[in-house]
Amino acid sequence: MAAPDPPDNSAQLASPAYRLPALDPDFLLGPSMRGVRFLLEFAKADEALKAWGVRSTIVVFGSARIREQGADRQAGWYAAAREFGALASQRGGAILSGGRTRDNVIATGGGPGAMEAANRGAADVGAPSIGFNISLPREQEPNPWSTPELTFRFHYFAMRKMHLAMRANALVVFPGGFGTFDEMFEILTLRQTGKAPPIPIVLYDEAYWRSVVSFEALLEAGMIEQADLDLFRFAESAESVWSTLLERGLPVDPAP
Numbered sequence: 001m002a003a004p005d006p007p008d009n010s011a012q013l014a015s016p017a018y019r020l021p022a023l024d025p026d027f028l029l030g031p032s033m034r035g036v037r038f039l040l041e042f043a044k045a046d047e048a049l050k051a052w053g054v055r056s057t058i059v060v061f062g063s064a065r066i067r068e069q070g071a072d073r074q075a076g077w078y079a080a081a082r083e084f085g086a087l088a089s090q091r092g093g094a095i096l097s098g099g100r101t102r103d104n105v106i107a108t109g110g111g112p113g114a115m116e117a118a119n120r121g122a123a124d125v126g127a128p129s130i131g132f133n134i135s136l137p138r139e140q141e142p143n144p145w146s147t148p149e150l151t152f153r154f155h156y157f158a159m160r161k162m163h164l165a166m167r168a169n170a171l172v173v174f175p176g177g178f179g180t181f182d183e184m185f186e187i188l189t190l191r192q193t194g195k196a197p198p199i200p201i202v203l204y205d206e207a208y209w210r211s212v213v214s215f216e217a218l219l220e221a222g223m224i225e226q227a228d229l230d231l232f233r234f235a236e237s238a239e240s241v242w243s244t245l246l247e248r249g250l251p252v253d254p255a256p
Contacts, residue, residue, distance in 0.1 A: 041159040045132070045152045049167070052128060052150060053096055057107035057167045058088050058245075061183045062114020062174030062204075064140075078117045080204060081174050083238035085121025085129065091242065093253055094127040103253060104169055105130060109160075109183070110151060114174040116143035123147075132160050161186055170245050171201045175208045191231050192224075200248030202241050206234035 012018060021027055028037070060081065068078045085106050089095065092104025106122045108115035110131025122129035123145045131146030133153045142151045154160040165187060173184045184203075190196035203209045218224045233248065235241040246252070 038156060038159055041154050041156055042162070045154075045163050048149060048152070049130070052147075053101045054105050054128075054130070054150075054167065055101040056103045056105070056169040056251075057130065058092060058104045058170045058172060058250075059164050059168045059187075060085065060106060060108050060115065060118040060172045060174070061176060061180050062118075063176035063180055064109075064111045064113040064115065065177070066113035066117070066174070068117070077114060077174050077205065080238050080241075081114045081117035082121040082124070084172065084241050085118035086125045087121075087238060087242055088245075089122040089127035089129070090125050091252065092250075094122065094129075095125070100253075102128070104250070107132065107164060107168070108146070109133065109164075109179075110142045110146055111140050112143055114176065116145055118172075119143055119145035132163055134160050165190060165196060168196075168199055170199050170248075170250050172204065172241055172245075173202070174204045188228075188231055192228055198249065200245045200250055201232040202235050202244050202248075203232055204235055204241060206236065209234065 016024060016026055019027070027033065062077070062081060066074045066077050066081075068075060070078070088104060089106055093100070094102050094105040096102055105128060106118050107130040108118050110119075110133035115131070119129045119131060120143075128147040128150055129145070131142050131151040133140055133142050133151065134157060135153060135155050142153075152163075154163075161183070164183070168187070171184075171187050173180065176184075187196070187199075187201065191198070191201070215224075215229060219226060219229065233244050235244050
């Protein structure tokens with residue numbers, strides 16, 4: 001008598017439970033794996049930055065709405081951010097030579113506007129730059145000037161902010177709105193509370209910043225201390241941004 005056919009195990013093979021965990025998107029994207037996804041967002045960018053020898057960055061914040069061909073004031077902001085991205089990359093140590101690590105590499109949120117301008121300035125002089133993009137309901141696409149191998153996308157704002165802050169030798173803030181305020185005050189709070197090491201912070205276009213934030217009113221109301229106003233400086237040109245960063249302690253190794 002012929003042996004019976006083996007039982008059909010196709011249901012077992014097709015079951016989500018049978019998938020290798022690392023290849024199971026339903027499992028990886030489930031709520032129990034949130035901590036793992038957080039770790040992955042840290043590790044992927046960290047590994048790539050180390051492979052490129054990036055030891056430190058200069059973070060540039062600013063509005064995504066600034067346009068190169070916008071109104072005169074906007075065009076000026078764009079031009080200054082682009083000029084700063086170029087000169088900081090040339091003078092700060094971002095261009096690798098002789099196997100040295102890269103320092104003061106331009107790092108932005110990766111989007112358009114002021115971020116694009118700073119990444120573009122780095123590209124103008126042949127330097128790498130970083131784009132820390134974020135997934136948004138209205139999809140943000142990376143600008144075409146950040147180095148492709150250093151163009152990242154995050155789901156978690158917190159991990160994106162951590163990567164922006166953890167290697168920063170300096171922060172330069174061009175005019176912006178809610179997002180720029182969020183990122184700027186995040187770094188200012190870390191400095192105020194001593195959770196981050198001292199780094200120079202420069203706000204571009206004093207008239208703009210004083211028109212949208214009354215820092216002195218915060219002081220007068222007792223919400224901040226006089227010393228907190230020393231956490232940042234203003235500047236009116238790309239060259240003055242750079243000189244202020246140096247005056248405030250930006251570390252720059254001399255060329256070999």
